[in-house]
Amino acid sequence: MRHILVVGAGGGLGQALVKHYLNEGVLVTAWSRREASFMHDNLNWRQLADYRQDQIEPELMHLNDLDGVISTLGMLHNDDFMPEKHLGAVNAAQLRHSFEVNTILPILLLQQLVSKLPRKQPAFWVQLSAKVGSITDNYLGGWYSYRASKAALNMLLKTASIELGRSHKQLVIAAVHPGTTDTELSAPFQERLPADKLYTPEQSAQRIAQVIENLTTEQSGKLLHWDGTELPY
Template identity: 40%
Template sequence: MFKGNVLVIGASGGIGKTLIKQLHESGKYAQVYAVSRTLPDSKMDGVEYHTVDSENENSIAQYCQELKQNGGQFSLVVCCIGALHASGADNQKIMPEKRLEDINQDQLSFYFTTNVILPALWLKHVEALLKGAEPAKLVFFSARVGSISDNQLGGWYGYRSSKAALNMLIKSAQIECQRRAKNICLISYHPGTVDTELSKPFQSNVPKRKLFTTDFTVTQLLKIIPNLTAENGPHYVDWQGSVIPW
């Protein structure tokens, strides 16, 4: 049975850490690589940790080139980069907009940089790691609110729009891969509302049974992706494996 390498991008977050743990413990991969802006406080034996500034494309390119030179096709890359809220310049709070009047340039720039541009840079450079004779999966953490046709509530302009743009990026990349890297299957994954820092300010309105642990949503993802193929890609699915309309 083929054992490819696996890379988790954005490995320092709650979901990223759990992904690394489950991937490593599964024994299905030749080597697990974890990359983030900072190294974790505690490292897992057998996992290769590296720091890369995702806002520096040269750093991304150099790191991916090093992985390529190490040899071995990657069978899975998961990009966990994304943000829903943050503290911006001058400690300005960045939160989803409720009204048109809340839209501002700095906030939109933050959402599109974090949720679209940085994943796009990684997509550009990891393709060479995944391309090969064996099937490979490239997963991006998206969100149901990125669905244009499923939008019934409005609001959250920057976050919704940036996730919709990420989905379009994934769709376009799958078309290109079907011409030049037919083994690569792209997946846009909605993990549900997960108990991490990303969802903290919004958890009070979420029913307990709908607030998932990182273990649950990662387990669901790893159950779902083996059944998804490049021929039918790209795939926009939720934690149940249900298809989300683009």
């Protein structure tokens, strides 16, 4: 049976991905700071206090025969911060927090989990990223912390893909842009979106799974759109 780990499983896309893979008959280990909202024979839901290394360490022994990992870890806004609309709104606390969640947690997660990824079989490491983290594609400006932390994330994943490509020849590391999806993260920014540009978590989970299904080792280190095409860094 295939075994996939979903990290950040309690969020909008995380929950939809867990359900998608369970419906496909996959064994799913789910890590979240939240409690499970449902049960399933093939679901191993693990509630973690947070994603710091000391919390992850004891979980590693439960992770055997992994085929892949999907990390949804990311933040755009919270009770303290909204995306910066202009330079004057940029501040150190928001930059630090965005980099902590969007950049530092994901790369340390990969560092800690790499020993659990097969060296000689196909495997994937997918981190949800964002098109707005593309430097080339930035035509609108704004959202300083989110853009910069996702751009840095993409660089870290690209760098890791080069190194791990030597030891894990069939591992594909990819940053995937899920498209604007109806979750808490996008909720404050949905008003001006045309209805056909806002996707349900189920739709996006299906598309992310499709991208994963079609991954090739040549795509390792890339930022991929939900339709499978490559986005520029």
